[in-house]
Amino acid sequence: MRILLVEDDPTVRSFVLKGLKEAGHNVDQADNGKDGLYLAIGEKYDIIILDRMLPGGIDGLNILETLRGQKNNTPVLLLSALSEVDDRVDGLRAGGDDYVTKPFAFSELLARVEALGRRGHNESAPETSLTVGDLSLDLLSREVRRGGQKIDLQPREFRLLEFLVRHAGQVVTRTMLLEKVWDYHFDPQTNVIDVHVSRLRQKVDKPFETAIIHTVRNAGYILRPTQD
Amino acid sequence: MAEDRPPSRRRFPPWRRKQGEGRRRHWPIRSAGINFALGYGVLFLISATLFLSFIWWSSTNLLNRHVRAFIETDAQELQKRWTYGGAPALGDAITDRLEQNIDDDALYLLTDRHGRRLAGNLPGWPVAIKRMDHFYELTIRRYTFTTPAEFKAYDLPHGFRLIVGHDIRGRTLLSTVITRTVIWCAVMIALLAVGGALVVRDLFRRMVGSIARTASAVASGDLNHRIALTGSETDLVAETVNTMLDRINRLMEGVRQVSNAIAHDLRTPITRARNQLEEALFSATSPEELRTAVDRAIGDLDHITGIFEALLRIAQIEAGSRRSAFTMMDLNQLLANMAELYEASAEEAGLNLHLDIVPLPPLFGDERMLQQALANLLDNAIKFSPPDSALTLRARPVPAIAPPGHSPSECSPAGLEISVQDQGPGMNDADILRAHERFFRAESARNTPGSGLGLSLVQAVTSLHHGRLTLTKANPGLKVTLFLPLTQDAEQTTRKAPLTEGPS
């Protein structure tokens, strides 16, 4: 993916830059709002990562608002040291698609970037079914089959699996699951999500030879289809 | 557009600013006491003048009518004399009357067809009197002084003419008295106003004085000073200021507590992270070892970040800034979802999560905050419970105290009660009292993970909703109860309820 990174802190910038490049992305960078805005308007990106606070008069929100004012709908992920809920709401209201507060784990950022990039791609006609490897989900009858065998899931388990399938091949973090599957924005303190994922695994992986839901250490989960 | 103004002025709406500046330019006196007394004096003077004017106007009116009536009846009488005895009889009558007139205020003149004076005390026909049957008010000379008088002239047969008049010197007297009264009034009012101003100013000063003393004591650092209540009108201000000071005090106390806690509780994980890194730097022999050490240090840093976030969030909530996110919300849904989310964790820990939920009315509150509070309670309960025990999440509306003659079920609920009860070790009384303090962890909790901020946040969220957090011993276990009042935002509730519920 082609990504623009606008961030003034050199350490954070090079850290993110290196990580994104290692993940196979093509990254342009800017260290101030002016250059950032210039690049964002002039070039075509799959994703823009914007720091909220930038030196030199133009900050992240300004860039975001300018872009949206020009009907430019490139997905934007905001980075911020402000964690107040109101700041987050401001950012999302200005047209941001996701919000990550500093300090962050790179895995969290990467997972969100890839989820956003994916979303930009397949916003096509509404599907009625999802298929990954030998797993298929019927979104209308809410039926799940793996290798022709029917799997009974609770409604929440179905939504969890649906989310994993929609992001198959990508790492999804626990916070992402809490936000997107449960629509919660609080800090759950314990491993509530892990427990739900392991329940899901009991049904989706345990009875079969190969597992498709994998834990990624220090990051989250990934659903990888069986190769055959 | 507002950018070019100095920032300090932005606070006032334009009309206020204009008025405020205008008054300052034209009116030099700043003392409220003096202004009050002056205003009072002016008002009193105006009302006294109005009042006396009215008296003046109505009494002269009365006097006039009296005089005119007197003149008319007298003239009729005299004309009757003319019919009986002609000019001589009339002349005699006039002379008679003049002799009997002790007040010396009657004026007469009888003239023949040549205008010669036959009787009366007027020296001659006044030039001003030209028409008959019309009242004239003239100033005439009598003896040594001039005086106003009311006249009316009558035609008699054969060219004789008669003037009947009345000296109205009394009116002048009245006007003098009233003018004098007005002047004296003005003088007295001025004296009263000045005296009043001094008294009122003194009163104001004394009323404001105690507030000022407290404020300056607080300004110089003594936060425990409070304004004494005197039972006067300023008590309203005093109470508000006292409440404000209490709140400031509490916030300061919180800040102090937090900085102490930060100094103490954050040092531990920071030290640990530092030591680990240092040790790895000097003694790690393989990249594997180094990696493990760095990994653990990252874990510690995340933990520190977590503590910071929690502290910040508590501080934000306590500052009250989060009420902006309040909406009408459905707690039933929230409870069901939270129970569903935590049921799995409970089961994993070998616990049974029971639900005992009576449907709740909508509440005006912050959904995310209540989710977080509930999550913290469930988390504690799961964390501190022994395996194979039960956990109960309860919720019910709490009825208001019913007025006599009504059963409690008839009146709308006063609030909601949400409680989480476990069968764990519970807490002793001393610990219960301190449970909501930041970083407080009971001695027995030392070997469970946590930083002692969970209940502090619950406490902050509850206060934000004007509610109450209570911990009670359940023997065995602990019962943590949130009481959230419904009435506090009754206004919003009634205003917003139709929007969210709609006609059904």
Ligand SMILES: Nc1ncnc2c1ncn2[C@@H]1O[C@H](COP(=O)(O)OP(=O)(O)OP(=O)(O)O)[C@@H](O)[C@H]1O
């Ligand atoms: N359900 C409970 N049973 C027994 N003790 C409890 C319970 N809930 C809280 N406590 C006691 O109160 C203390 C403070 O609780 P609090 O939730 O604030 O902190 P914590 O759970 O230790 O840490 P954190 O919530 O920040 O992870 C706990 O350390 C524990 O000693």
Ligand SMILES: [Mg+2]
């Ligand atoms: Mg806790």
